Amino acid sequence: MEYGYPKGHIFYRKLGRIYPLITHGEGIYLYDEKGKRYIDGSGGALVVNIGHGQKEILQSMADQMGKVGYVHGTQFTTQSIEEYAEALGKILPEGLEKIYFLSGGSEAVEAAIKLARQYCLESGQSQRWRVVARWHSYHGNTLGALSLTGRVGARRPYLPLLMDFPHFPPPYCYRCPFGLTYPECELECGRALENVIQLEGPETISAVILEPIIGATIGAVVPPDGYLSLIKKTCERYGILLIDDEVMAGMGRSGKWFAVEHWEVQPDIMVLGKGMSGGYFPLSAMITKADIVDLLKERTGGFVHGHTFSHHPVACAVGLAVLQLIHEKKLVEQCVRRGEYLLKRLKELKAFPFVGDVRGKGLMTAIEFVKDQKTKEPFPRTGRFTEKVVDLAFENGLVLYPGTGFVDGVNGDMVMVGPPLIIEEGQIDEIMEILKKTFSQMS
Ligand SMILES: Cc1ncc(COP(=O)(O)O)c(C=O)c1O
Structure with missing residues (x-):
């Protein structure tokens, strides 16, 4: 069974998308009905700070x-x-x-x-x-x-x-x-x-x-x-x-x-x-x-x-x-250390010619994409660079939060990485592996 518009009665947020059906979540991970695992690398829209499936809640x-x-x-x-x-x-x-x-x-x-x-x-x-x-x-x-x-x-x-x-x-x-x-x-x-x-x-x-x-x-x-x-x-x-x-x-x-x-x-x-x-x-x-x-x-x-x-x-x-x-769980204190580690690792991505800027504080970070690292010229929006990155990362099992159009009202590409605050260093490494794989596929 496929979920997406125009099937069924849901007026979905994205009308051109087939939605995986998530059956459960645990920590930083989400699982769909086919058994595929996703790292919730953006905690939805930077919402999920204590992770999924916390029984106390x-x-x-x-x-x-x-x-x-x-x-x-x-x-x-x-x-x-x-x-x-x-x-x-x-x-x-x-x-x-x-x-x-x-x-x-x-x-x-x-x-x-x-x-x-x-x-x-x-x-x-x-x-x-x-x-x-x-x-x-x-x-x-x-x-x-x-x-x-x-x-x-x-x-x-x-x-x-x-x-x-x-x-x-x-x-x-x-x-x-x-x-x-x-x-x-x-x-x-x-x-x-x-x-x-x-x-x-x-x-x-x-x-x-x-x-x-x-x-x-x-x-x-x-x-x-x-x-x-x-x-x-x-x-x-x-x-x-x-x-x-x-x-x-x-x-x-x-x-x-x-x-x-x-x-x-x-x-x-x-x-x-x-x-x-x-x-x-x-x-x-x-x-x-x-x-x-x-x-x-x-x-x-x-x-x-x-x-x-x-x-x-x-x-x-x-x-x-x-x-x-x-x-x-002292998550605010932990967020400082994990945030520093995440930002340090994300900066490695500057080796990819289309990564213009890596920025953020704590576990609120973003990667801005550019056509030219030196001039900072953005990609033309018609190329839908961000959407391609987000879709590929999704296929590879990592959820990112996209943003576009901020350079001049039309162009501008970025993704936010904002995982749950409970994330471990090894799990940040997992995110990095998928990002590197995804960016290589984009090259
Ligand atoms: C800074 C900020 N203010 C307000 C909002 C609006 O919140 P909501 O989507 O819950 O209405 C958001 C949502 O992303 C936000 O990031």
Whole structure:
């Protein structure tokens, strides 16, 4: 039996693909019904941080479902919600303490946009509503989040539906948008934020949103030192909130609980998703400072926002079990060592003429492909280089996460490697073997 469109009733995510049917997963591996084994080299979309098949998570879910499967967030709370918030609260960056639980990353971003707006209203700044974001960012696919997302190809069909949110260039040193080199550049890309704020009118801007390490659109781009603190200072100068989108980089993936901690910057709002539940249940969060929530309580009496599945008891039970497992196995500390090893080994791939850049932090890494290593000329998109690499690696038993179109809105090829944080060094060697085999086949 084959699975894929137009067979059956599923409106699949990819309409031209035959899908293997996965029967089970264990650790970093997935197994399909034909017995083929895949290394989940990207943990889905950098979601699966504690690996597949962890029995503790199943138990926590079953236990909570056995007690109560659902209560509405406006009517009740449960022990799982209270305990998870308590445990998560202990690891949050200083100043962030009030957690609003949701189901997905885009939902958390939408909540952040609204919280920033409501905070501006409550504090007597009613003209402020626009959120500034960066090109080549990814903040989600719902219309508010997509209005922030700087992935040109994803925005194009929906442009008439998007909100008027300004964008500025990312700190993409491999292809500096200003043609400069760090540190002589004096962080021109960071200073560009001030230009945008001034041009657009600071009195209209509620917040700036950014991924501390840029993920899905451009592939594990780490900002140069000093960049994030420059952004924070600029926000402060204009009374603008800073939203830290940690949906991909958070929960230990970068080698710290939250990527922003590498540069000791304090955001006003943070959004989390993906690794919170390790993929076992839809779960995300929008987290902010007490004084922001205090103001809402004092003025309107609450946050004018909500979803049926927010503050979900089972999601929170899963989140708590995942968090406990990360603590027990010391996965954040382990991620630093494994990340260094992975990056060192990935750099060997520069021997292939089409590998332009290898980058990342912790277990959030990417390989950018180019037609010419010296000039960094990208492959023409019509050649579908990334898709060919991803398909070949898949055939060879390795799952990678693709990204395209980030150089100029059309061209640009990369894959992300972001395995579960439980990965062992020997398993990184297995990934390398398949990558080398795949790249040789591409040569
Ligand atoms: C940084 C970032 N923000 C937001 C999102 C949106 O999350 P979701 O796909 O769960 O809606 C993603 C998803 O990849 C992401 O990487």
